[in-house]
Amino acid sequence: MNARDLDAIVETFAECDIAAYADMSTAVTFLSAGQGEPGREVLDQICALAASNLGLPGKPPVGVAPSAMAIVSDAKYVHVFKRMPDEPSEALSFRCLPGVDLSELLKSVDAVLDAAS
Amino acid sequence: MSNESDLQKRLATLASENPTFENGQRVLDAQSALDVILQEIDTALLGASLSFVSNDALLTLQIGGRRLVMITDAEPISHASVIGKPLSSENKSDCALASKVIQSFAKHAQETGSLTVETAPLALEAEGLSGSIFAERIAVELQDKPFVAAEQNDFETFLERAKKRYIAAIQVKAGEVVSTDGTGPDVAGLRLILSRQLDAYVEGISGLRGDTTSGGCLSLFEDGFEAGQSVGIARYNADTLLFLFKSGDLISIYREFYK
Numbered sequence: 386m387n388a389r390d391l392d393a394i395v396e397t398f399a400e401c402d403i404a405a406y407a408d409m410s411t412a413v414t415f416l417s418a419g420q421g422e423p424g425r426e427v428l429d430q431i432c433a434l435a436a437s438n439l440g441l442p443g444k445p446p447v448g449v450a451p452s453a454m455a456i457v458s459d460a461k462y463v464h465v466f467k468r469m470p471d472e473p474s475e476a477l478s479f480r481c482l483p484g485v486d487l488s489e490l491l492k493s494v495d496a497v498l499d500a501a502s
Numbered sequence: 503m504s505n506e507s508d509l510q511k512r513l514a515t516l517a518s519e520n521p522t523f524e525n526g527q528r529v530l531d532a533q534s535a536l537d538v539i540l541q542e543i544d545t546a547l548l549g550a551s552l553s554f555v556s557n558d559a560l561l562t563l564q565i566g567g568r569r570l571v572m573i574t575d576a577e578p579i580s581h582a583s584v585i586g587k588p589l590s591s592e593n594k595s596d597c598a599l600a601s602k603v604i605q606s607f608a609k610h611a612q613e614t615g616s617l618t619v620e621t622a623p624l625a626l627e628a629e630g631l632s633g634s635i636f637a638e639r640i641a642v643e644l645q646d647k648p649f650v651a652a653e654q655n656d657f658e659t660f661l662e663r664a665k666k667r668y669i670a671a672i673q674v675k676a677g678e679v680v681s682t683d684g685t686g687p688d689v690a691g692l693r694l695i696l697s698r699q700l701d702a703y704v705e706g707i708s709g710l711r712g713d714t715t716s717g718g719c720l721s722l723f724e725d726g727f728e729a730g731q732s733v734g735i736a737r738y739n740a741d742t743l744l745f746l747f748k749s750g751d752l753i754s755i756y757r758e759f760y761k
Contacts, residue, residue, distance in 0.1 A: 397580050397606065400649040430710055437706040438721065446703045447695055448726030448733045455724065456752070457707070458759055460654055460717035484652025484760050487753050489581065489599075496579070 386501040391418035394479070394493050401490065403427065403480040409436035410474040435466040435476040442473040454491075458483060467494055470502055527618035532556065535611035539563075539604060542619065543570050549624040556611035556618075561604065564624060576603050652760035654717050657738040663758040664745060669731070671745035672696055684746065691727060692744050700744065704737065720759045725749050 391404040438455035549566030562575035584599040670684020718738035726733040
């Protein structure tokens with residue numbers, strides 16, 4: 386996976402304003418894409434949200450099984466967090482506007498993950 | 503577009519003199535890629551397969567009778583569900599996806615400044631979309647209808663809709679359990695989440711989200727209960743619904759949260 390994969394998703398989905406790839410255990414964002422370059426503060430916040438929702442390996446925040454994906458929707462944003470299949474402490478995060486076509490977005494995200502694995 | 507100007511445009515395209523060829527492919531004006539592609543659809547009376555190429559990007563359309571019948575190929579692939587699917591003006595979501603595929607290719611052509619087309623004759627069966635209808639749809643999408651963020655349903659509406667899909671649920675109001683629904687083991691599992699994890703989770707994300715007070719918040723954890731069963735938490739001020747649902751229903755539940 387590279388920055389172009391994230392660029393492509395943000396370009397295809399106008400309602401997705403930030404895409405980021407981060408290590409949740411060290412809170413380091415490796416790659417990001419967005420409408421305008423997303424600031425460090427926002428990326429750190431998204432990474433922390435990913436960790437709060439997916440949890441670090443072996444520590445699911447809700448439930449007993451570690452989720453491969455978590456979605457948090459509110460009046461302002463829909464956050465999609467997707468754990469990397471081979472690196473459970475790493476995640477892809479997408480910040481979108483409410484009402485984003487989740488089905489289409491996830492198809493594109495899965496295509497990126499399939500290509501990466 | 504009036505009939506007269508429509509006709510003039512078609513005649514002008516048909517009569518355009520001395521097209522340039524490059525390796526057997528007709529060279530088109532990449533700067534107006536979207537217009538050019540729509541014009542090609544609009545002037546194609548006979549069935550044909552048009553392969554537009556712009557550097558490493560490709561867009562193959564099946565057209566005829568001045569209609570776009572379907573997108574047969576696109577590289578890089580986006581919106582794969584619409585590729586190879588015959589279009590009809592009745593299926594608006596397919597039309598919207600097809601618009602996006604064509605727009606994204608046209609944008610690429612514009613950026614790279616390269617666009618050629620190769621035409622191959624083809625026998626046609628399907629109905630398809632006319633170039634002008636398609637142009638109108640694209641224009642509407644681009645200018646008149648930008649993506650509008652969806653509004654949330656209120657708690658009662660969400661609860662009513664979620665009931666049709668969840669397997670088990672616990673409803674909490676101001677910290678007190680007001681109702682439970684589902685079999686004993688499922689409800690017991692949800693009670694454990696309620697007593698051991700919910701408060702810490704809510705506290706953890708509250709500091710990170712911008713607007714914790716306005717409207718509701720829905721969190722969905724895929725396969726969080728066990729393989730194939732997911733956990734959902736809907737919080738609206740004093741009301742909380744903790745529920746269990748089939749992982750295959752995740753997108754449907756997300757949709758029920760918005761109007």
